[in-house]
Amino acid sequence: MRAPVLQANSSHGRRWRLSRLLTAVLILHVLPAGAIQRGDTVAILPFEDHSDFPGTWDIRRGLAEKLAIFMADTLGLVVLSHDTIAAVVSASGEAHQSIDQARVVGQSLYADFVLTGDIVDFSIRRFSVGNPSLGGYASYTALVDLETRLVRVFPGATQVEAFRGMAEEEADDLGLTLMGKPTETAALHKQLNDVVFGSDVFAATIIGKATQRSVQQIVDGLSARVLNENLVLKQGAKILSLEGEEGFVNLGIADKVEAGHRFDIYSRIDSQRVGAIQVVVPLAAHLSQIRITDGAQQIQPGDLLRAPVGR
Known part of the structure; x- marks a missing residue:
């Protein structure tokens, strides 16, 4: 392979020097998770639940799907x-996926990224002060x-980017129109199950x-990593x-x-599209x-390089 910045008297000499250059660059340049490009394929794995939520909702799947809608x-x-993802995860036989296992799942799905998450x-x-019927006060806090962690599914990519969403809501009711009012936390969750x-x-x-605010915070963090090819692609x-x-x-870098x-x-x-390329590793400034x-x-x-269209 011929590097345009290297000069050599033989093909063997060029390749030997290029090999040394690539080795040095790979040691010095740790591949990041990578900026996202519009059209990239993402596999969002079911989240791991550490919340001890007592309701009947499948929040491992529900929160992952909510985030998927926002991201798309x-x-x-x-x-x-x-x-599609569940079939591959089930076949792996692992209930919880490590980063390396998540990357393998992504490779099986031909995804560009895998996103894993924890429900902290x-x-x-429900909080109450005194008897609500006698002038006391009750309120709810959610x-x-x-x-979440974004993992690029690409040989050599090792770093993982983390994005967090945390939101709290307070109100004097649940936001539901129901007969009666719950007096205990257990009754509260029972009503929400419907x-x-x-x-x-x-x-x-x-x-x-x-939930909406928490997911939006994650999407906002991800949006800052979306590549603007028009800024990258110099004349x-x-x-x-x-x-x-x-x-x-x-x-380059x-x-x-x-x-x-x-x-x-x-x-x-003739300025007609003839194909597509993928960056293996940035070697120098340009x-x-x-x-x-x-x-x-x-x-x-x-x-000439152009932004990908119709991926």
């Missing part, structure tokens, strides 16, 4: 269905605390409002050299390019190693 609508991501708290508490998790009725309750971003299905481009990023390739001659993912027979040195 807000971030433009392709989020795999719960059933999901609770509703708390939703979620911790509400469909994620429904409009659920959204109007204090726990529904806390003249192009293929520098190719050998087989691997090569180099003139975008200074251009905020990260391992796993994808770009469409357009012919330098140099990255890439691999061709589409159009190996058509892409040529000098062809």
Whole structure:
């Protein structure tokens, strides 16, 4: 493989020096989880529940699906269905997935990212002072605390990014129109069991409002990691050299390019799309190693990089 910045008298010498360069870069440059690109495929695994919530809702699945809807609508991501993910997770035989196991699940699903999560708290508490019927006061507090981790499914990517959402809501009622009022926490949860998790009725309750805010905080954190290709793609971003299905481009660390990023390739001659590439590793300020993912027979040195369309 020929690196455009290296000069050598033989193919063997070039490859030996390039191998040394790649080794040094990989040691010094720890691959991050990676900025998200619109159109990336994400697998959200069922959350682990540490909340001891006594209700009948399946919050491990429900909260993951709620986050999936927000991510698909807000971030433009392709989020795999719960059933698709559950089939692979069940086949693994592991009830709880470590980061390495989560990455294996993602690879099995051909996902770009896997998102795992913990339900730290999901609770509703009733507080009362005196007898409400004699001028006393009762109130409710709902708390939703979620911790999530974003894992890129890409060879060599080792770091994991964490995003947290925590929200608390207080009210003098549950937000439900029901006959009578609960006098104990147990009665409170019994009434909520009749509400469909994620429904409009659920959204109007204090726990529904806390859920909405908590999930939104996570999505806001993720949105800050969405790559703006128009800022990354400087004028003249192009293929520098190719050998087989691997090569180099003139975008790198200074251009905020990260391992796993994808770009469409357009012919330098007629500006027609000829294929696509994926960044393997940024090597320098304006140099990255890439691999061709589409159009190996058509892409040529000098062809131009563009933001991916229709992924």
